[in-house]
Amino acid sequence: MMPTKRRSILAATASAALARPSRAQSSSARTLRLVPQADLxxxxxxxxxxxxxNNHGYTVFDTLYALDERLQVRPQMADGHQVSDDGVTWTIKLRSGLIFHDGEPVRGRDCVASLLRWSKRDGFGQMLARVVDGWEAPDDLTIRIRLKSPFPRLLEALGKRSIFTPFIMPERLAQTEPTRQITEMIGSGPYRFVRDEWSSGNRVVYARHEAYVPRDEPASLLAGGKHAHFDRIEWRIVPDASTATAALLRGEVDWLEQTMPDLNPMMTRNSNVRVEALDQYGTLSFLRFNSLTPPFNNPALRRAVLGAIDQDAYMQAVTGGNIRWQRCASMFPCGVPFSNEVGAPFLRSPPDLAKARDAIAAAGYAGERVVIMSPSDFASIAPLGDITADALAKAGMNIDLQTMDWGTLVQRRASRAPVEAGVWNIFHSWAPATSMMTPAFNDYVRGLGAGGYFGWYENARIEALIGDWLTASTDQQQQAIYDAVQAEAWAAPPTIMLGQYFPTTAYRGDLTGRITTSSPLPWNIRRA
Structure with missing residues (x-):
């Protein structure tokens, strides 16, 4: 939990720490000022x-297909599609009038290049790519995907909303290998990135894309008409939650993407501020092992660590007892179809640290240094590292807790070098429940090895089960696959789920139309 004393210094610190805009900008009803969850x-x-x-991506880019509020896939940039009788040829037609931010039209070849790049990076995309015989663009408004065999969940892949979303970008950018970062942000979404005003650690600016033509239908989650009602969106980077809260109360910013729970009571007492749950599905906190590097390349050791995990401690630290949370001993979100708590035997009981110490020793742990990376500027993640470090130290492990900013952590976790080279063994994060609901979407349980999520867990059995899920046609078949994937994962976990909670967002009372989801979507929202 964050220190109580910060409440007494809210007013004093706000004006000094918040980078104020010009008088003209702060008074403009056409600018939306958002404090994001972390620095971009x-x-x-x-x-x-x-x-x-990914949230930045939804502001700048668009997708061929998207999920609506019923979690059904609907055309977005696509006008529609046809599938051959044998199920191996998909022909997708683009909407006319799609324009990139540099003025160039969106063409079929841009989409093909974008999907090809995405399919090398995303787990679901990799499964699709294995059965693709050809990605083609017969003309500027057509995409053709030729398959070696039917892939019934193709639209679910193209319309996925979790990490590594299949955003469409110009061909010249999409031809960049996914291991190299693109820094020129040219999309076709409702806002364009204003690079000249981007100041890392301070501010991110977007301007309305005047040539964007929304779909002629109501907005529905990530689908439908994306109407941009603001001329300008400013992300203000304010790492200190108390300062950000004070800025919202004073009207210096319009929206806090995520609030610190212990500050919610202060905001709910202000009639000019609304506090509400981000969405109905919640968020799961997790611990991620580096399964490639000693000592956690030892599956028995990862399993032994389960005995030191206390979900109650993590959730109390993150929520402060001010927002709803629940234990969740599943590799999938609790409360969604097919998600049984297969991990309950490991996580439901209060931890026995003496027993955990014995199990860790029996697994062959020999005192190796364990580097835990923890972000100092990400309030909903920082406490997790402290709790893990304390628990594992008490269980007999040689812990090196290294604190850094989130941007540094994001870059360091991509390195596969040994610990001696300054890399890592454990980091913590969280993910929206909607990004983890199916085996193919859930990157934290996938066994893709070098081609998968950080930690590079490899498990051919899990990948085979997920292949079976792609063609499962009954609920009974799907349930059996979900349970089998979990059983395999809990046996030597690549990821330990630390609990499910329901974060809150807060915004000024004159804003309406926020789409209820875990991302601060920039469309539909307007000033009354």
Whole structure:
């Protein structure tokens, strides 16, 4: 939990710490001022799975298909599609009038190049790519995907909303290998990135894309008409939650993407501020092992660490008892179809640290240094590292807790060098529940090895089960696959789920139309 004393210094610190805009900008009803969850240190949403970069992606880019509020896939940039009788040829037609921010039209070849780059990075995309015989653009408004065999969940892949979203960018940018970060941000979404005003650690600016033509239908989550009602969006980077809260109360910013729970009571007492849950599905905090590097390349050791995990401690630290949370001993979000708590035998009981110490020793741990990376500027993640460090130290491990800013952590976790070279063994993060609901979407349980999520967990059995899920046609088949994936993962976990909670967002009372989701979507919202 964050220190109580900060409440007494809110007013004193706000004016000094918040970078104020000009008088003209602060009084403009046409500018939306948002405090994001973290600094936007990296721009390419195909290069990094950082949630803040993915949110940036939704502001700048658009997608061929998107999920609506019923979690159904609907055409977005696509006008529609046809599938051959044998299921192996998909022909997708683009909407006419799609324009990139540099003035060039969106063409079929841009989409093909973008999907090809995405499919090398995303787990679901990799599964699709294995059965693709050809990505083609017969003309400027057509995309053709020729398959070696039917892929029934193709639209789910193209319409996924989790990390590594298949955003469409110009061909010249999409031809960049996904291991290299793109820094020129040219999309076709409702806002364009104003690079000249980007100041890392301070401010990110977007301007309305005047040539954007929304779909002629109501907005529905990530689908439908994306109407941009503001001329300008400014992300103000304010790492200190108390300063950000004071700025919202004073009207210096319009929206806090995520609030610190212990400050919610202060905001709910202000009639000019609304505090509400981000969405109905919640968020899962997690611990991620580096499964490639000693000592956690030892599956028995990862399993032994489960005995030291206390979900109650993590959730109390993150929520402060002021927002709803629940234990969740599942590799999938609790409360969604097919998600049984297969991990309950490991996580439901209060931890026995003496027993955990014995299990860790029996697994062959020999005192190796364990580097835990923890972000100092990400309030909903920082406490997790402290709790893990304390628990594992008490369980007999040689812990090196290293604190850094989130941008540095995001870059360091991509390195596979040994600990001696200054890399890592454990980091913590969280993910929206909607990004983890199916086996193919859930990057934290996938066993893709070098081609997968940081930590590079490899498990051919899990990948085979997910292949079976792609063609499962009954609920009984899907349930059996979900349970089998979990059983395999809990046996030597690549990721330990630390609990499910329901974060809150806060915004000025004159804003209406916020789309209820875990991302601060810039469309539909307007000033009354």
């Amino acid at each position: 240190a990296n721009l390419d949403p195909i290069w990094t799975p950082a949630a803040v970069t």
